[in-house]
Amino acid sequence: MAFHPAAASAEFDDSTVNVPRTYAWVVFALTFGLLISDYMSRQVLNAVFPLLKHEWALSDSQLGLLSGIVALMVGLLTFPLSLLADRWGRVRSLVLMATLWSLATLGCSLADNFQHMFIARFFVGVGEAAYGSVGIAVVLSVFPRHLRATLTGAFMAGGMFGSVLGMALGGVLAEHLGWRWAFAGMALFGLLLASVYPLVVKSSRIGCTPKTAGEGGACRQPLKSLFASRSVVCAYIGSGLQLFVGAAVMVWFPSYLNRYYFMDTDQAGVVSAIIVLAGGTGMILCGILSDRLCRNAPDRKIALAIGYCLLSCVLLFLAFQLQPGLVQLVIIALGMLVATGTSGPAGAMVANLTHFSVHGTAFATLTLANNLLGLAPGPYLTGVLADRLGLDHAFQLIPLISIAAALVFFYAKRHYHRDIARLAPLMAQGDPS
Template sequence: MTKTSPPEGYLFSKAYTAYVFLLLWLLYFFDYVDRMVVVSLFPFLKADWGLTDAQCGAMVSAVYWAIILFSFPVSILIDRWSRKKSIGIMAVLWSLATAACALTKNFGQLFAARTAIGIGEAGYAPGGTAMISALYPEKRRAFMVGIWNASIPLGMAAGIVIGGFIASHWGWRHAFGIVALPGLVIALLFFFIKDYKTVGLEKAVDRKEAEKESGLATKRMSKMDIVRTFAGTPSLLLTYFGFAGMMFTSISMSTFLPTYFQRVQGFPLQKATLLASGIMLTSIIGSPLGGWIADTWMKKRIQARLLVPSISAFLAAVLFLGGFQLFSGGMVQYGIFLLAGIASIAWASSAIAVTQDVVHPGLRAVSYALCVVTQNLLGSSLGPVVTGAFSDRYGILTALKIASAMALISCILFYIGSRFYKRDLDKVERIALIPES
């Protein structure tokens, strides 16, 4: 009996690929539920512990600070050991840490538990991105990454809505405990999926170098070879920094839009969280849409994978700034915010694909980990605490305008990166991935 080969460009059959992708999608969804549930609990924590806006922002930032410290070393483990085992262990850790938040008695303890969530989540985005890049053909990479990333706004919105509902009815501690459970179940399933064989870090050599290597056409990459690979890829570096600017804007909006609707427009907590969640939910359109546009446009213009993020960042900045500056409420303003929500995520899928396109296949998790470190160090970790500090001093409206303007910097960086993309793509080693037996 002959074994059926997977379709061209796929690592496994389409049905099994869809199953693995579903688990990856659900884990990312609950990753962000656990990460953002605390946002809807701010009023309850303020009432119990007397926290400031800056302290509330710091509880969101704590996750990202931990990711900064642990993402890179964990990504090395992912690339060199096992994707499925690493991801399974991480999901168990962040779920248990979320449950532990329910047992905390003061700000310091909750901050520590939130930091533990970040440690668990540190390698998931790099590991998941590497797996999706292996599962699907390159021509579908941005679109599938887009569908995967649509779980982020959904998870954020669900975390805020579910957290607010549970806290309003049964108390904020129950919110942490309940949302932690699904991640544990999915993590256990993930330990049993098929992975691909770890890729050796080898590169092709020219004739003179081959003679020195005893006639071999390839040689193992040294640490300096790896450093030169990243340092000598400008489209990749500019994508990292463009990512940071967009995450500063996006995470600041996700964190403080509920506060804006409650404090400036006078909505009760549940209505404020629903309005903010509606904006995040529209991002489910933007993520796959941006990936589809980039993959389609790329057939005619290779630079499309960075031109789409540039255009998306520009639209997000203009729409958010216009909404805050020209309107003080109403349906027109909210409609503008809905469009801004789409634009504020449409850039991500093709930008993530770039971090996989222009590097050696054995360095994909490391590549996205460097992106994660950069975006969290300069964007996600700073956004909530800086925006919270500006809010304490100048008011929430001014703080959100400043956060919106950061997207304009990303617009410029993505555009400059597009000028180098084709050259960097042409330098990449082409290596076929092999499924585990």
């Protein structure tokens, strides 16, 4: 059976744990499955909005609050909970998180009013807060460095696939069994995976053992690597700026189809889902391309990230200049395929430039930047522009943000090798080799 060193790095050989290749992919599959469960539980609410609105006589603002409380808790708790998971044990933390959000989702199915649902959704957000950042840290710990862009892109794509599945399956369950079973179905899927995960994924086998009390002080120095270089800070910022574009298109595209293609809600939802899937597919394919072309030259991944930014800018800018029609939709899909491609290279940069013992916290920082610079302001500022200029003209301007992202990645590329060399002594601290 083939083996490879877990989390091995050309720059920093941060682990000597040998993991069977088959077992590594089992770890990835289970961790990826829980990420899909995460987003299914988060987004199933959207599928039952009309039913809740009718049954409980809710306003649109109340419905928005039920959705927004999850994102709020994720934003507030991602960093501290990821730091705690790095100290307490990543595998143990992932199981606890998945159990909590699944039980909270089950609580949603039992809610009798808005207040009950709000409390349940609050705990869904608490449970999901750090899963993405800690989950990708676990995945990277069992694979070699040259696959980091592929794995990061593929793992982040799970959020998009989970969102689509949550809304689609939730709608089907709600239509045939009632909205309570939509939540219950997501909860049962999550609880099943959460029960299997610790039976298969063992901290001792993947090198993610919890730190002892005596090691706590030793983690303070590695924590400095989170912001110790210009390159890693640029990775955070560049990734967030590029997601600004993707988030804006994904959130507002159903409205665009409704206003300019005169599609009904169901039709617009299907076409928008295809666009979202194009973005998720792009995360995977662009990550694979980055690893294949840049295996022996990590800084080339930054060059590819710059290329993804500029190409997506050109495609989306041109697409939204066209009249509504099939050609426009195809070019938008291609633009989204490339627009999300920076996720893999940015994740690889963060992993390469931060100490392996704080990778969960490092990816929490990346998640925080993605939310503060991209996922939150992108949809909001697009709405502001749409109020003033019209949604079609807003979409013509939004792709230009990718130029700013490209400039940030370009700055990172200029300093990458020097930052790697300067951080070498810090990265060696606590190295088990």
